[in-house]
Amino acid sequence: MQLKGKVCIVTGAASGIGRCVSDLFAEEGATLALVDLQEESGHEVASAINARGQGSARFYACDVRSVGEIRGAVDAVKSDFGRVDVLANIAGVSRRTPLIEAVTEEDWDAITSVNLKGAFFMAQSAYRVMLEQGHGKIINMGSTRAMVSDEKHVVYDATKGGIHAITRSFAVAGGPKGIVTNTVAPGYVLTPMTEHNLNNDGWMGHLRERVPIGRMVEMREVAEIVLFVASDRCGGVNGSVFVVDGGRMAHD
Numbered sequence: 001m002q003l004k005g006k007v008c009i010v011t012g013a014a015s016g017i018g019r020c021v022s023d024l025f026a027e028e029g030a031t032l033a034l035v036d037l038q039e040e041s042g043h044e045v046a047s048a049i050n051a052r053g054q055g056s057a058r059f060y061a062c063d064v065r066s067v068g069e070i071r072g073a074v075d076a077v078k079s080d081f082g083r084v085d086v087l088a089n090i091a092g093v094s095r096r097t098p099l100i101e102a103v104t105e106e107d108w109d110a111i112t113s114v115n116l117k118g119a120f121f122m123a124q125s126a127y128r129v130m131l132e133q134g135h136g137k138i139i140n141m142g143s144t145r146a147m148v149s150d151e152k153h154v155v156y157d158a159t160k161g162g163i164h165a166i167t168r169s170f171a172v173a174g175g176p177k178g179i180v181t182n183t184v185a186p187g188y189v190l191t192p193m194t195e196h197n198l199n200n201d202g203w204m205g206h207l208r209e210r211v212p213i214g215r216m217v218e219m220r221e222v223a224e225i226v227l228f229v230a231s232d233r234c235g236g237v238n239g240s241v242f243v244v245d246g247g248r249m250a251h252d
């Protein structure tokens with residue numbers, strides 16, 4: 001039980017990697033505050049965890065594009081549980097954008113408002129609670145797209161580059177105060193959002209050529225790294241990037 005007695009906020013908990021992390025944290029005994037925009041699925045994830053009887057979960061509806069909603073959710077978690085030991089900052093949108101010359105203000109705002117502004121203010125709100133208590137762990141969800149790019153994701157890539165930078169600032173500021181911040185950076189992960197690629201021969205050919213393990217990473221494989229970083233087994237690590245990409249970044 002690596003997270004027994006730990007109060008953990010997981011954002012993006014209603015789907016994909018965030019949901020998988022929530023389930024794994026619950027298996028490890030965490031007291032979970034699940035945050036997401038999608039109320040129905042968020043409540044379902046919390047109910048399923050509570051029904052299994054390992055760990056416990058409460059859902060907090062929150063649109064991370066609103067700083068007011070973030071503050072409200074974190075205040076509610078603090079009032080319900082008294083502290084925040086871990087923030088797994090996972091909520092994000094990953095949509096393609098047009099070619100650089102055609103990117104619109106709407107494209108920019110739609111992605112940065114969640115992935116960059118939302119992630120920053122969520123981390124800041126948890127950090128303020130962690131400052132009061134003198135300890136905490138923040139895990140931000142980055143991406144290999146912070147480091148490599150194609151021509152179809154310029155805005156998304158910028159947000160993930162920003163996340164990696166935000167992690168470093170929090171690590172430097174928080175380290176002396178007992179708060180460590182790290183990034184987990186997945187490559188291609190098999191999620192409900194990406195599974196359609198399994199039927200795309202061209203894309204699968206690209207994957208096999210670029211990713212040495214020859215497949216997408218499983219959500220559980222990402223979640224296991226998030227768990228390790230969140231747990232007491234991971235000490236002395238601050239401001240680091242944990243890449244989970246099947247070797248994609250190692251390939252020339």
Ligand SMILES: NC(=O)c1ccc[n+]([C@@H]2O[C@H](COP(=O)([O-])OP(=O)(O)OC[C@H]3O[C@@H](n4cnc5c(N)ncnc54)[C@H](O)[C@@H]3O)[C@@H](O)[C@H]2O)c1
Nearest residue numbers: 012014015016017036037063064091092143186188189191
């Ligand atoms: N899937 C991949 O291959 C991959 C690779 C690298 C990084 N990531 C990152 O992992 C994270 C999760 O991605 P996923 O593939 O599981 O996607 P997903 O769409 O399955 O899950 C994202 C979750 O974030 C929530 N969310 C979106 N906007 C929100 C908002 N405004 N307020 C609150 N919640 C909001 C969604 O409701 C959803 O539950 C993202 O940050 C993504 O950038 C994913």
